Amino acid sequence: MLKKILAIILTLSLVFSMTSLGYADDSKHTAIFVVGQSSYMQDNLSKSMDAATFIQNGRTYVPLRYLGLALGVNENNIQWDSTSQTATLSMNGTTLKFTIGKTTYYTNSQANSMDVAPLVKNGRTYLPARYVAEAFGYNVNWNGDTQAVTVYTDVTPQDPGNVWGFPLKATKAEIKAGSQYAQITDINGNTYNLDMGQKALAVLGHYFTDMSGKRIDWSKVWIDEYAKALNMTPDDVRKVYPEGSYYISDNSELNADAMYVPFIPLAEAFGVPKENIQWDGQYLTIYGWDGSKDGYIKITANSTKALIQWPTINGGDGSTTNTSTSFPLLVMNGIPMVGIGRSIDDFSALLFREAGSDYSMLRGVVPLTAQAWSVGKGIVPIVINPF
Structure with a gap:
């Protein structure tokens, strides 16, 4: 009987753990990466990173790992294969694969084309934000005045119910x-x-x-x-x-x-x-x-x-x-x-x-x-x- 109870508790624990992980992946965020800064904003909170956003050949590159985290990808679902030089991100049934130096990337095994290739700088993989963000249902905006990339989702507002507030x-x-x-x-x-x-x-x-x-x-x-x-x-x-x-x-x-x-x-x-x-x-x-x-x-x-x-x-x-x-x-x-x-x-x-x-x-x-x-x-x- 004790073994059965323990088995039930373990099963429930796994269910709740999976639910918790799923909830983290389902969260929608607003993220801001500013050129030259080794931090980013996620939902108005500053998060540090060991890399910095930069501009090269007129394109803004953000560190892939931190972009994934900013969008709500669980850290365990961000993987790097050093042999094939491939980064993989998975969230909500969507898996993305990017390979250093290649303009072809994959969304759930479907080949897609980019106009630039991911690159490595100071040990970190970089690429323009929109290829990852749009695949996970986000929008991307670049503000040249503030040198900032903003990643956001279209909101579904709550209705005040014909009351001002x-x-x-x-x-x-x-x-x-x-x-x-x-x-x-x-x-x-x-x-x-x-x-x-x-x-x-x-x-x-x-x-x-x-x-x-x-x-x-x-x-x-x-x-x-x-x-x-x-x-x-x-x-x-x-x-x-x-x-x-x-x-x-x-x-x-x-x-x-x-x-x-x-x-x-x-x-x-x-x-x-x-x-x-x-x-x-x-x-x-x-x-x-x-x-x-x-x-x-x-x-x-x-x-x-x-x-x-x-x-x-x-x-x-x-x-x-x-x-x-x-x-x-x-x-x-x-x-x-x-x-x-x-x-x-x-x-x-x-x-x-x-x-x-x-x-x-x-x-x-x-x-x-x-x-x-x-x-x-x-x-x-x-x-x-x-x-």
Whole structure:
């Protein structure tokens, strides 16, 4: 009897193990590889690697092993045959085989052609991302401005159910310039640290023109000017804004001081479903606009340009409206970041809309005020009050 019980337990263990492995393979991710970096982003979390993405002959090469891991391939399903110089990746019933120096690769024994061949650099196999990503059901986007390859899937948004928003998960986030972590207060009053995947940054334009028309290099004087305006010493300002906590931009639209925060992890922390946010390296799209999964706002990278798609509910006709954000959507290390100024706030603007009274994409909540950036302390509090 004991042997039978042990056999049943072992069988169940194997079933659950296989289910667990299958679940890992079935996960869909967003991954970002930036040229020259020995790390990549997977779902807003930084992962290190012993290789770096590079460009050769106009093509961007990513390390095959880490691309597979970023897409959700189990490490045991990434194999290398040193004799045949062949790499094999398997996930969800799809097996890919790539051979060094050959432009033919195989998908479940079906021969396919590439316009380049995989190569070895510093002991790692590289190839352009799209051949692996598309075979596993992903899309690939290259952003030349940010030198980033973004691998993503088409989302299937959750429907708010004709209500402007989703259940609230948090009421407050406090973020300090130069920190990668936000302190989140959840709906029950508990606090935790959220890894945003990228440092929050004070962003300033490189140059500005003074009243006399003279062009000033703001990057060289802003600490002194802030010290005067805030009645602080320059050394005190440097304590608040050490190296790595601010970013000087040559983008002429970024000439207003603002704190920039990573949008996606913070929006998810407040309750926007992961499935309702899509980032493809060029556009940040947030679904759920006007109470329907068919409505969305789409914002262009490194620009204030945005587009609202109205759904065909509540008398809507499915039309689109051109609009703009207060600050350009900044992309740092492939991650989309939105600006929060001292009197205007793109983060809340993307979550809230005025419609009679203030309704939120997060059901049952209103914004307390525009979220003021505390310049003197280098901290931005995002506060949302439940009804």
